[in-house]
Structure formats: structure tokens, C-alpha cells
Amino acid sequence: xxxxxxxxxxxxxxxxSLRLSCAASGFTFSSYWMSWIRQAPGKGLEWVANIKKxxxxxxxxxxxxxxxxxxxDNARNSLYLQMNSLRAEDTAVYYCARxxxxxxEMWGQGTMVTxxx
Amino acid sequence: xxxxxxxxSVSGSxxxxxxxxxxxxxxxxxxxxxVSWYQQYPGKAPKLMIYGVSNRPSGVxxxxxxxKSGNTASLTISGLQAEDEADYYCSSYxxxxxxxxxxxxxxxxxx
Numbered sequence: 428x429x430x431x432x433x434x435x436x437x438x439x440x441x442x443x444s445l446r447l448s449c450a451a452s453g454f455t456f457s458s459y460w461m462s463w464i465r466q467a468p469g470k471g472l473e474w475v476a477n478i479k480k481x482x483x484x485x486x487x488x489x490x491x492x493x494x495x496x497x498x499x500d501n502a503r504n505s506l507y508l509q510m511n512s513l514r515a516e517d518t519a520v521y522y523c524a525r526x527x528x529x530x531x532e533m534w535g536q537g538t539m540v541t542x543x544x
Numbered sequence: 545x546x547x548x549x550x551x552x553s554v555s556g557s558x559x560x561x562x563x564x565x566x567x568x569x570x571x572x573x574x575x576x577x578x579v580s581w582y583q584q585y586p587g588k589a590p591k592l593m594i595y596g597v598s599n600r601p602s603g604v605x606x607x608x609x610x611x612k613s614g615n616t617a618s619l620t621i622s623g624l625q626a627e628d629e630a631d632y633y634c635s636s637y638x639x640x641x642x643x644x645x646x647x648x649x650x651x652x653x654x655x
Contacts (some may be wrong), residue, residue: 529578530595
């Protein structure tokens with residue numbers, strides 16, 4: 428089955444760190460750009476970051492640049508989002524998505540991150 | 545990079561057609577053929593409905609169609625059905641250091 432499964436969400440204090448993971452299966456993972464997209468409670472979608480097929484390039488939204496790092500391990504079919512210096516406004520459901528042709532064609536179920544003291 | 549502008553809500557009766565607009569600028573919607581549309585039910589992950597302005601992925605009903613004119617893209621749902629009641633988001637490539645932007649989202653209500 429073709430799927431993406433996120434994990435690693437939870438409650439973290441402001442200023443803290445968290446590492447999200449996304450496990451891919453059922454397709455040739457190394458053939459796709461991948462993205463993280465988030466959605467704050469009751470709000471719209473916000474693109475967070477993407478990464479090239481081989482992991483050599485990544486791009487970030489202004490709101491997270493310098494605090495978040497996106498990486499991938501093609502041998503393990505996995506993505507990682509290292510989130511540092513977390514703020515209350517980072518509270519959201521985080522989705523990983525497969526990302527060909529400048530669209531997000533397949534999404535995981537999401538993992539919730541709550542930044543609160 | 546500011547979010548693309550969508551109407552907060554659009555409604556229609558079963559069988560009618562509705563259109564959702566997505567307005568950006570020449571730096572995003574108007575500058576590239578990379579507009580996509582997503583359907584999201586409450587508590588669920590979004591689903592790709594249209595990519596590349598007007599292309600439907602396999603399995604998406606042909607009642608959904610996309611177009612673009614200048615800096616505004618549009619999603620049209622024809623033959624509106626109860627199951628179409630959901631939130632809809634557009635997205636565009638921007639070509640900038642923040643390469644993607646989403647729209648503000650539109651809640652579609654079937655009367």
C-alpha cells in the first residue's frame with residue numbers, strides 16, 4: 428500500500444525542540460521531492476519546507492527558516508523535520524506530502540505538535 | 545510571501561455549479577502554470593483535486609475543473625453534490641526562496 432505515516436508529535440515547551448519523522452512505503456521514495464505542510468488549529472494550510480530527491484537541497488518558509496531542518500534518508504524511506512526554538516505559533520498538525528510536478532499529490536495523516544508551557 | 549486570496553465561503557444547491565477563486569500576483573499564480581487545488585474534510589488530510597492549473601489526477605471526478613486567467617485561478621464544481629461539502633485550498637509555485645504558497649481556504653456548503 429502506498430502511504431506516508433508521520434510520527435514524533437507531542438507537547439513541547441516554548442524554546443524547546445522536537446523531531447518529526449515520516450515513513451514512506453509502497454513507492455520509489457528516492458524518486459520524489461517531499462514536503463512538510465502544517466495546519467494550525469482551525470486555520471488554513473501553510474507550506475513549511477521541501478527537499479530534493481537526493482536530499483542535496485531544501486527550501487523553507489520564512490516563518491521557520493533558521494529554526495527547522497529538513498532531511499531524508501532514502502535507504503530508510505524516511506523524512507525528518509528537526510524543529511528547534513519552537514514557538515506557540517508553531518502549534519499545528521504537520522503533514523508530510525509527496526511532491527511531484529509542483530503539487531502535493533499524496534499526504535500522510537498528520538502528527539500534532541503543541542507548543543505550550 | 546502572503547497567502548493567496550480565496551473567498552471564505554461559497555454555497556450552492558445540489559446540481560448547481562459553483563466557482564472558487566484564488567487570487568495571487570504575477571509572482572505566483574500569474575507567473576506559472578503550477579496551481580493546484582485540494583479538498584479537505586474536517587479532521588482529515590487534504591486531497592489533491594487539480595494540478596498544473598487544469599489537470600485532474602486519476603480517480604477525481606470530472607465534475608471538478610480548474611482554470612486560470614491572469615493572476616486568478618478558479619476551481620469549478622459542477623453538478624454539486626452533498627459530498628462536495630468541504631474546505632478547498634489552492635496552492636501555487638512562486639519561484640522564490642519560499643517556493644510554495646497556499647490560499648486562505650474556502651468552505652463550500654451544499655444547501
